[in-house]
Structure formats: structure tokens, C-alpha cells
Amino acid sequence: MCGLHMEGLGPMQILRVLLLRLLTTAITLAGVAVIVFFVIRVVPGNPIAMMLPPGATDEDIARLSALYGLDKPIVTQFGIWLSGVVQGDFGTSITTRQPVLALVLGRLPATLELSIMALVMAMILGGVAALAGTRFRGGRTEGAIDVANGMALSVPDFLWGLVLILLFGVLVPIFHISGRVTPSLELPFVTDFYLFESLFRLRFDLWADIVAHMFMPALALAIPLAAIIGQLLKQSLKETMNLDYVTLSRTKGYGETRVILREALRNAALPTLTLVGVQFTFLIGGTVIIERLFSYEGLGNMAIDAVVNRDLPLIQGIVILFAVIFTGVNLIVDLLYTVLNPRLRHG
Amino acid sequence: MKLNRRSLLKLSAATMAAGAVGLPSFAQAIDELVIAYNVNLPSWDPTVGPSAVNPTIQGLYQSVFDQYILQQPDLTPAPGLLTEWGWSDDKKQVWMTVREGVTWHDGSPFTAEDVAWSLARVAKPETGSPIQFVWGTLANHRVEGNKVIADVAQFDPTIFKWMYFLTGYVLPKTYYEKVGAEGFEAAPIGTGPYMVEKFERNAYVRLKANANYWGGKPDFDTVTIKFVPDAAARVAEVESGNSHVTLEMPYEEYDRLKGGPLAGVSAPISDIGMIFLNDIEVMTDANVRKAAAHAIDKQAIIDRLLSGYGVKIDTLETPEYAAYDASITVEYSPEKAVELLAASGYSVDNPVKFKIQTTKGFKPKDYEMIQAIVGLWRKVGIEAEIEVYEIAKHYELRAADQLAPAAFYNWGNSVGDPTTSTGFAMFGPSPHSVWDGEDLIGMIGPRWGEADEAKRIEGWKAVDKYIAENALVIPLLQYVQPILHAPGVVVTPHASGALLPHLMKRA
Numbered sequence: 001m002c003g004l005h006m007e008g009l010g011p012m013q014i015l016r017v018l019l020l021r022l023l024t025t026a027i028t029l030a031g032v033a034v035i036v037f038f039v040i041r042v043v044p045g046n047p048i049a050m051m052l053p054p055g056a057t058d059e060d061i062a063r064l065s066a067l068y069g070l071d072k073p074i075v076t077q078f079g080i081w082l083s084g085v086v087q088g089d090f091g092t093s094i095t096t097r098q099p100v101l102a103l104v105l106g107r108l109p110a111t112l113e114l115s116i117m118a119l120v121m122a123m124i125l126g127g128v129a130a131l132a133g134t135r136f137r138g139g140r141t142e143g144a145i146d147v148a149n150g151m152a153l154s155v156p157d158f159l160w161g162l163v164l165i166l167l168f169g170v171l172v173p174i175f176h177i178s179g180r181v182t183p184s185l186e187l188p189f190v191t192d193f194y195l196f197e198s199l200f201r202l203r204f205d206l207w208a209d210i211v212a213h214m215f216m217p218a219l220a221l222a223i224p225l226a227a228i229i230g231q232l233l234k235q236s237l238k239e240t241m242n243l244d245y246v247t248l249s250r251t252k253g254y255g256e257t258r259v260i261l262r263e264a265l266r267n268a269a270l271p272t273l274t275l276v277g278v279q280f281t282f283l284i285g286g287t288v289i290i291e292r293l294f295s296y297e298g299l300g301n302m303a304i305d306a307v308v309n310r311d312l313p314l315i316q317g318i319v320i321l322f323a324v325i326f327t328g329v330n331l332i333v334d335l336l337y338t339v340l341n342p343r344l345r346h347g
Numbered sequence: 348m349k350l351n352r353r354s355l356l357k358l359s360a361a362t363m364a365a366g367a368v369g370l371p372s373f374a375q376a377i378d379e380l381v382i383a384y385n386v387n388l389p390s391w392d393p394t395v396g397p398s399a400v401n402p403t404i405q406g407l408y409q410s411v412f413d414q415y416i417l418q419q420p421d422l423t424p425a426p427g428l429l430t431e432w433g434w435s436d437d438k439k440q441v442w443m444t445v446r447e448g449v450t451w452h453d454g455s456p457f458t459a460e461d462v463a464w465s466l467a468r469v470a471k472p473e474t475g476s477p478i479q480f481v482w483g484t485l486a487n488h489r490v491e492g493n494k495v496i497a498d499v500a501q502f503d504p505t506i507f508k509w510m511y512f513l514t515g516y517v518l519p520k521t522y523y524e525k526v527g528a529e530g531f532e533a534a535p536i537g538t539g540p541y542m543v544e545k546f547e548r549n550a551y552v553r554l555k556a557n558a559n560y561w562g563g564k565p566d567f568d569t570v571t572i573k574f575v576p577d578a579a580a581r582v583a584e585v586e587s588g589n590s591h592v593t594l595e596m597p598y599e600e601y602d603r604l605k606g607g608p609l610a611g612v613s614a615p616i617s618d619i620g621m622i623f624l625n626d627i628e629v630m631t632d633a634n635v636r637k638a639a640a641h642a643i644d645k646q647a648i649i650d651r652l653l654s655g656y657g658v659k660i661d662t663l664e665t666p667e668y669a670a671y672d673a674s675i676t677v678e679y680s681p682e683k684a685v686e687l688l689a690a691s692g693y694s695v696d697n698p699v700k701f702k703i704q705t706t707k708g709f710k711p712k713d714y715e716m717i718q719a720i721v722g723l724w725r726k727v728g729i730e731a732e733i734e735v736y737e738i739a740k741h742y743e744l745r746a747a748d749q750l751a752p753a754a755f756y757n758w759g760n761s762v763g764d765p766t767t768s769t770g771f772a773m774f775g776p777s778p779h780s781v782w783d784g785e786d787l788i789g790m791i792g793p794r795w796g797e798a799d800e801a802k803r804i805e806g807w808k809a810v811d812k813y814i815a816e817n818a819l820v821i822p823l824l825q826y827v828q829p830i831l832h833a834p835g836v837v838v839t840p841h842a843s844g845a846l847l848p849h850l851m852k853r854a
Contacts, residue, residue, distance in 0.1 A: 044736075044737070044739065044740035044743050044744070045737060045739025045740050045742065045743050046739075046743055047397065049739070049742035049743045049745075049746045050397055050739055050742050051396070051397040051400060051477050052400070052477055052746075052778075052779075053400045053477060053478060053513060053771075053779075055480065055481070055766075055767065055770075055771045055777060055779065056477070056480055056777075056778060056779070057480060057777070057778065058778060059480075060477075060479065060480050061746065061778065063472055063479070064475065064477065067473075067475050093389075094396065094397065095389035095390060095396060095397050095398060096389045096390050096532075096548065097390050097392065097395075097396055097528065097532060098529075098532065103548075107549070162579055165579065165580060165583045166583070169583045169587050169589075170583050170586050170587045173587040173588065173589070176589065177575075177580055177583050177584055177587060177589055178383070178573055178575045178580055178584060178589070179550050179551060179573060180547075180550060183545065183547075183550075183551045183553045183571045183573070184379065184553070184569075184571070292576060292577060293577050293579075293580055294580065295549075295550065295573065295574060295575045295576065295577070295580060297547055297548065297549040297550035298549075301387075301549045302548075302549055304576075305387055305389065305549070308739070309389070309397055310739050311397075
């Protein structure tokens with residue numbers, strides 16, 4: 001990924017490039033919709049077989065298949081579903097008997113908050129590691145940071161989750177192991193963005209409770225990403241530290257820490273920003289397992305139930321929403337890259 | 348309040364610390380019972396959709412709704428919302444007497460109309476009950492005083508057993524008709540021991556005790572049931588004191604914790620592990636089937652893989668079931684297995700080969716059990732190739748009669764009737780049966796409509812004996828459910844496997 005190519009373009013041309021990008025995004029989403037619809041109907045396991053208890057007859061299977069619209073040819077089913085989607089109706093979940101769109105949109109804020117918190121943690125941890133590694137490069141500190149990075153990368157996020165549960169859930173029980181908020185609390189929220197809304201309402205008691213629930217799953221997601229950010233940013237910083245303008249700063253008598261923070265960091269951060277964008281989509285994908293482990297009421301947890309129960313409309317809705325998020329994040333990162341990269345911005 | 352960065356940090360640290368201090372511990376008296384449950388609750392309607400037939404969810408439903416007939420922890424029926432029930436002499440009608448003085452959670456009176464309406468609703472195909480094929484055997488439901496009468500459209504001797512089995516719940520007629528299906532999902536009410544106070548899908552349900560419960564107010568006023576599907580997280584929940592009760596953890600973890608700060612209770616439940624044999628390929632050879640059955644040391648598998656938590660079975664009936672017959676046994680005899688295989692020309696050097704399918708992680712040590720069985724088979728001249736599949740694929744293959752020659756599965760039958768164990772598992776025309784032999788179909792057929800109960804049960808015992816003698820299926824074990832709990836709670840296990848908060852008391 002290297003941003004949208006807008007070198008030397010006028011405003012109208014930039015608008016055209018953007019519209020083209022939006023069009024390709026729409027085509028991508030349509031492709032995802034088609035693929036997911038057909039694939040989940042072809043793989044073994046159908047929701048009616050899951051639902052019928054022993055003793056049911058072939059007539060019972062036919063009756064329930066008709067009730068859920070699964071008796072029609074797949075192409076017809078797709079047509080019905082697509083006509084609903086364009087009207088904002090993604091169907092009804094087979095297991096929960098609720099509208100799919102309301103279900104997935106209701107869970108999206110929880111997953112977004114978890115992902116954003118994990119991203120912030122990863123950037124802080126990775127950034128500190130990179131800065132410390134650069135500041136003390138060539139020494140034991142850098143060696144220790146490299147070892148820690150290697151460890152963080154070699155262990156998958158769900159294993160970090162288990163380690164954190166043992167450490168901070170059982171041995172030193174300071175964080176909650178499951179859920180998003182303590183059930184006995186009265187929540188005054190009007191949105192599903194609990195973390196942000198609690199801050200907005202200055203309800204720090206609720207905010208603390210929500211953070212105490214999110215801390216471990218967010219950290220489990222953040223640790224591998226922090227290692228990647230730390231490695232790349234340190235590498236960029238070390239390269240930047242050899243450039244002429246940085247040497248010039250040193251000759252002016254500025255201290256090494258100030259040179260790193262004030263001079264090198266801004267330029268070195270650009271490749272890391274691109275990486276963070278790409279990794280953020282992977283991070284959201286990682287929420288599926290982590291949300292399940294921590295019983296966090298997000299999209300990922302719901303996705304696993306949907307797959308296990310072969311809840312076809314819900315699977316479709318979740319996959320499409322994930323695809324929207326992925327393509328949206330990629331688009332935003334491209335735009336940000338273009339804005340921040342002076343060579344692309346000024347042509 | 349004036350906020351700056353310093354004060355915000357201070358406040359946050361203080362509230363975080365307060366939150367941490369507020370975490371529960373074993374030493375504290377239990378005001379609010381917290382249960383870490385092993386499954387999510389997708390839907391509140393216990394009569395339609397996939398959740399209605401999920402045995403694991405029934406404990407949640409039974410906390411809020413009452414079944415027509417109460418099922419006691421040992422699986423025996425007892426008066427519930429129905430105090431009496433029975434057949435007319437000619438078996439053309441059923442009658443039910445409805446308990447008086449019961450109220451719904453909204454305070455409205457529970458009546459015989461509710462029972463008649465609930466039965467009629469699930470009997471209609473358009474309602475979408477997965478058990479419509481049972482409820483549809485009753486018709487023309489009507490109320491006479493506090494009695495409900497229905498005509499028998501098709502005789503089913505197990506109809507009253509279904510009234511404490513899957514989908515056998517009474518829903519509130521007036522309320523349901525007023526709020527509709529969507530409104531009921533949002534605010535469900537029943538006559539059960541607990542009322543729904545707060546529900547967050549995929550997270551928890553908070554229940555308040557029903558002070559007017561006809562069976563007596565539950566011991567705990569407030570119960571929070573957290574949905575924690577991951578076993579490791581559930582164990583951590585009780586180990587840390589965040590939850591007071593949990594279930595279904597690895598037996599090693601159960602053994603590790605039950606003698607320490609936690610107490611444990613483990614009892615056999617109505618779930619069994621078994622190997623379906625399909626009447627295809629080498630399984631049409633009786634010697635191969637019998638050898639496969641005799642070569643399995645079930646007790647050793649239970650002792651070594653399940654830490655002893657299991658009960659060896661040789662028929663599809665567990666000791667709690669109505670048609671259990673202790674005299675039907677299949678001995679572990681590798682020597683006999685070798686003889687049987689030799690009679691069909693097989694040996695260790697010339698093994699009989701087939702595929703066995705199994706889930707991995709769906710039930711405790713399922714894959715490991717099949718690995719051990721394949722190892723035992725290899726010693727007598729059976730070479731089985733293991734294929735791992737998802738449970739969803741099992742259902743689809745079984746419905747299409749396309750399972751491999753051998754397939755591991757677990758079967759639940761919390762009413763303990765032979766119809767819902769041997770009957771549905773082994774009757775060829777049923778889409779859930781795997782063995783389709785005509786001889787067995789001929790034996791089972793007359794059992795369905797047998798009106799004489801004693802004769803009916805004896806008939807099923809004869810079927811079980813025939814199945815065991817001919818190795819038409821390989822029953823393995825009855826599962827034991829491990830429950831860990833804080834010392835401050837007394838947990839009464841239910842043989843159906845349902846974890847019921849109203850059966851929990853303060854120690």
C-alpha cells in the first residue's frame with residue numbers, strides 16, 4: 001500500500017480518483033457478498049439439520065426448510081436476499097430471530113472500542129520500545145527489547161489472552177475475566193459505545209469498570225502488534241538517525257532524546273503508519289478469537305456462534321460488515337498516507 | 348467538578364483500584380449468585396428455533412419458564428403447572444388438570460387457557476416448532492374449568508414425557524398475543540422461579556427471584572448468569588472468585604480445584620457417547636461389527652482418558668432410563684474379537700479397513716477416545732482411518748444417511764424414554780437413524796403405538812438386547828457432568844444436565 005496516486009492532480013481529478021476508489025470498494029464488497037452467500041451454502045452443515053431433533057421426519061425437514069426459505073434454489077435465495085439488502089434488510093437471524101442488521105450494528109461498537117483500545121495500547125507499547133531501542137541502540141537495552149519483541153511475535157494473541165487471564169485474572173485478580181461491563185451496574189448510555197460515552201458523560205466509575213473488563217482482551221490483541229510496530233519504527237528511526245538533517249541537529253548541540261523525538265520521529269513514523277493501517281484490519285480479525293476467550297459481547301463472539309449454529313443470514317451480515325470495515329480502514333489509511341506524505345501531497 | 352489532566356488521572360486510578368477491590372472473593376458472603384455458563388442464549392422463546400432443541404440451554408429456560416410437567420433431578424416427573432394428567436380409557440383423548448393460584452411474572456393469573464393455547468400453538472406447522480411432529484399428535488385443545496382436554500390425532504405413548512422435554516414449556520397467551528414474538532424476545536415472562544431483569548446477548552442475563560413462585564421462592568434473590576463459552580475462562584472465573592458456580596470443565600481441572608478453595612459435585616447425566624455403525628461396506632459383516640464392539644475396553648478408556656468420570660454402558664439406555672436392563676452386556680474380549688475377525692478372513696496381518704468419523708473437542712476427550720479405540724482395534728485386526736468433522740457436518744451426513752461405516756456421536760435423552768434413545772437412534776425410516784436393517788425396523792415398528800406401558804418397556808428391552816447381540820451400534824459411556832462451586836453454595840445436580848439456580852442454596 002502506498003496511498004492514492006495523486007501526484008500533480010487538480011481538485012476535480014482528485015475527486016475523480018476518490019470516486020473511482022469508492023467504486024472499486026463497492027465492487028469488492030459486492031464480490032464478498034456473492035462469495036460468502038454461495039460458499040456458506042455449499043459447505044457441509046445446514047441449519048435445519050442442526051435444528052431437528054431425533055424423530056423428525058423428511059416432511060419435518062421440508063416444512064422447516066420452507067419456513068426459513070431454504071427450500072428454494074440458491075440463486076433464487078440470493079436474489080431474495082440481495083433485494084432485501086438494497087432496501088437495508090439483511091434478513092432475520094435463524095438462532096436469535098432478530099433482524100441481522102440491528103444485531104451486527106448493535107455489536108459493532110463493542111468490537112470497534114476493543115480494537116481501538118488495542119491499537120492505542122500497541123502504539124504506546126511499540127512506540128516506547130522503538131524509542132528506547134533507538135535511544136540506547138547497540139547496547140543491552142536494545143538487545144532486551146529485541147528479545148521481548150521476538151517473544152511477543154512468536155506467541156499468538158489467544159495464548160497471550162490465556163497468560164493474561166492466569167496472571168491478572170487468577171493469580172493477581174485485578175481485572176475482570178469476562179464480559180464488557182459488570183451486570184449489576186445501571187447503564188445510562190444511549191449508544192453502544194460504552195467506553196466513549198462513559199467518558200463523555202464524565203462517569204468515571206463506569207469508565208473504570210469498562211476498562212477493567214477491556215484491559216486484558218485489548219492487551220492480548222495489542223502485544224503482537226506492538227512488537228511489529230516496535231520493530232519497524234525502530235528500524236525506520238535508526239535509518240533516519242543517519243540522515244544529514246539529523247546530523248545537523250546534533251551539531252547544533254541538541255541531546256539525543258530531543259533529536260529522536262523532535263527531528264527523526266516524524267519522518268520515521270510514515271512507514272509505520274501504513275503498517276498500522278494494514279495491521280489494524282488484522283487486529284479486528286483477531287477479535288473473533290479474543291472476544292470468545294473473554295466472553296466479550298462483540299461481533300467476533302457473535303460470529304463464532306453464528307458459524308457453529310450455521311445461522312446463514314447472520315454469517316452473511318457479519319462477514320459483509322467486516323468487509324466494509326476492512327475496505328474502509330484501507331481507504332482511510334490511503335488517504336492519510338497521501339495527506340501526510342509531502343511527496344504525494346505536493347506532487 | 349473541575350477537571351484537569353492530573354485530577355482525571357487520579358480519579359481514574361482511584362476508580363480502577365475501587366473496581367479491583369470490588370472483585371468478589373471466596374471469603375465474602377454471597378449476596379448475588381454468579382454462574383459462569385458454558386453456552387450463549389440466542390433466543391428467549393423456548394418453543395421455536397434452534398435454541399429450543401439445544402439441551403445445554405434448557406437450564407436457562409427452566410429458570411424463567413415452567414414446563415407443563417416438572418422433572419425432578421433424578422429425571423422422574425412430578426406435578427408442575429399440570430397437577431394431574433392422563434388418557435381417556437379408549438386413548439382417544441388426553442386430559443390435564445392445571446395448577447391454580449399461579450401467576451405470570453407480570454402478575455397476571457396463569458390459567459388453563461395458557462396451557463391449551465401453548466399446546467395448540469406448537470402443534471401448528473406455521474409456528475415453526477422443531478417438535479411439531481410430536482405436538483401435532485394432539486388436536487382440538489379445549490378448556491373445561493381448570494382442565495385442558497385434547498383429542499388424540501395420532502397415539503403417541505410418550506406425549507406426556509415430551510411435556511417435560513424439549514419445547515415442552517407453557518407461554519403466556521395474553522401477553523404473547525399482545526407483544527408479539529419480537530416483544531416477547533425483548534421482555535420474556537414466564538411462571539418460573541426467576542424473572543428476567545436484564546439480558547445482554549452474548550454476555551449475561553440477570554435474574555430476580557420470583558417471590559410468588561408456586562414452588563417456593565428461590566434461595567438467592569439475584570442471580571447473574573454469565574455466558575462464558577471458553578472452558579479455560581470459566582475455570583478462571585470460579586478460581587478468581589468472579590463467579591460462584593460453573594460447569595463443564597476438563598476433568599483434570601475439576602480434580603485440581605475441587606479439593607482446594609472450591610467444592611465440586613459430579614454426577615452422571617443423560618448424555619451418552621456412542622459409535623453409530625452404518626450398514627454399508629464391511630459393517631454389513633456381523634463378525635466385523637461384533638469384533639469392533641468386543642475389542643473396546645470401555646472402562647479403561649473412562650479411567651485413563653476421563654479420569655474415571657463416566658459410566659460404562661452396553662445399550663443406549665443409561666441406568667436412569669425406563670428401559671435399562673442390567674442383564675444386557677457386551678464383554679470386553681480381544682480374544683473373541685480376534686476369533687470373530689478370523690471367521691471372516693481378517694487378522695492383524697490382513698486387517699479389515701474402514702473409516703471412523705469423530706468430532707474433536709465437541710465432547711470431553713472425544714477425539715482422544717476414538718484414537719484409543721482405533722489403537723485397541725489395531726491389536727485385533729481392525730485398521731480404522733479417523734476423519735475429524737464438525738458437528739454440523741455430522742448432522743447433515745446423518746440426515747442424508749451418508750455417515751462413514753463408524754461415526755462417534757453423543758446422544759442426549761433427558762426424559763429417559765426408550766423411544767427417544769433406542770427408538771430414534773435405531774429406527775431405519777427416521778432420518779436420524781444410521782442402521783437401516785429391515786429386521787430391526789420390524790422389531791421397532793410395533794413399539795411406537797404400544798398402549799400397554801409395561802409391555803412397551805419390555806418390548807424396548809428386547810430391541811436393546813437384539814441390538815447388543817448383533818452389534819448394530821456401539822454404546823460407550825454415560826457422561827458425568829463436573830460442577831465447581833464456591834463453598835458458600837450448595838448445588839443440586841440435575842440428571843438432565845441442566846444447571847438450575849433455583850436448586851442452589853446457601854451453605
